[in-house]
Amino acid sequence: MEYTITLDKSSRKFLCPACQKRRFVRYYDFEKKQYLPEIVGRCDREVKCGYHYSVTEYFKDQHNLGKNISFKPLLKKSIDAGRPVDPSFISYEIFSKSLIHYDKNNFISFLGRLFDKEQIAFLIDEFKIGTSKHWPGATVFWQLDNNGKIRTGKIMLYDPQTGKRVKRDVAYIQWVHKILKLKNYHLEQCLFGLHQLPKAGTKHVAIVESEKTAVLMTGFYPAYCWMATGGLSNLSYSKMKALEGRKIMLYPDLGGWEKWQEKAAVLIQNGMDVQVSGILEQYCSPLDREFGFDIADYFIKEKMFPIKIDPLKSYEDKILAKMIKQNPALKMLVDRLSLVKANTKEAFVI
Structure with missing residues (x-):
């Protein structure tokens, strides 16, 4: 219509x-x-x-x-009412031309503060991250489906130091198919990172809101196959049905748990194996909630501002307990570190 x-x-x-x-x-x-x-x-x-x-x-x-x-x-x-419309795709030529100039890509520069060169190269290749000249330093997050077809690309601008999205006079978000002014383009979005599915093996799938978070969590916690909806409201059965038969955990940003819990109920009714993690809601601080933290923000905090406790002090446990009382969000990090040390194989420990 x-x-x-x-x-x-x-x-x-x-x-x-x-x-x-x-x-x-x-x-x-x-x-x-x-x-x-x-x-x-x-x-x-x-x-x-x-x-x-x-x-x-x-x-x-x-x-x-x-x-x-x-x-x-x-x-x-009405345009052919009742007749399904096939999705449109971006040409491989246009897609491949963006896979350059990573030295001018703000998001890739931010990744350099968290990962080594080999990890960054892996993340770029895994998610086919591109660079756009639409804004200097902009990133293209391509949506490739499970058949490798390119649905579209989302162009976004990030601060290279903080990794936060630039939000000045304009939103600094644009679609590739809009910029190209492709006529009669029928956009049918898929999950960001869906193209990983054929090679994911038996990995469980973890879903987050933003493309950036999916990339970061793949670097921090590669045991899961991370994908993103592209926004809080974009979780739907039409996008998720490609994951049927998989065990799926949803990790909404702070404030989004109730909405995704409602949507998860619909997915479960359709026979999908879905859970919604409440770990952020359980351990977040009021400040974390105000900033709308996502799961990657806690890993970034640990990476860039690690907890340092003098092991020679006999009161180490008391000091840690005091820190956790002052900032409950630290408990999640402590629990995660303990699980890693124990080499646990339990699913969805984060």
Whole structure:
């Protein structure tokens, strides 16, 4: 279906009426070539804000106020209604041209603060990470399906020192198929990292929200096959059904546990073996929650700011207990280190 009014598909963001962050996507009328009023739209801070004033709600409210606004159908025309549309793909030539200039890639520079050259080379090859000239230093996270077909690529800009996504005047997120202005492109997304499946063997699959986290966790904990949905709201059976028959653990960012628990129930109803890890919710600090930590953030903290305790002190256990009391999130790291030392084979220890 083609709509006359949809959420703006450009990368432009406005100030959210609720949280006042420049993360607000407004609804746009393509027939009139104008935005709806500035309060009609959705904030992409789904966990921390969640504001969404839909087109339907807007028209109904206007009608209730006695405004002379006709609530016409949003559908403009039907395109082969009822007939499945095959997904479109990006050419291998375009994809391969991005697999260069890693010395100019901010995300790869950040990986250099965490891993050695051999590990970085492995992660680049494993996830087919690309470099984009759309913004200086930008990264391309390609979506390759389990047949190796290229669904699209997500272009993002990161800070090379902190590894955090750059969020200044614009969102610094764009799609390859949008930049190429490919006509009649039917995007059907898949999980980021799905192309690993044919060679994953008996590995369990671990699902996170962001592409960056999937890459980092593969470096930190390669015992699992890490994939990403690309966002909190992108977990769905249509994307996950390719994993049928696998044992799957979901690791949502802080604040996303309840939403993914609801979606996991749907997956289980469809016969999938899925669990939702609550370890972050259990051990996080209020500050961690405020920043919306994901599982990789704890590994980054340990790597860059390791816990140092003098082994000569007889009060080591008491000191560690005090530290954990001050910051409960440390317990997760301590437990994980203990499990690693014990060489445990238990599934999903993190």
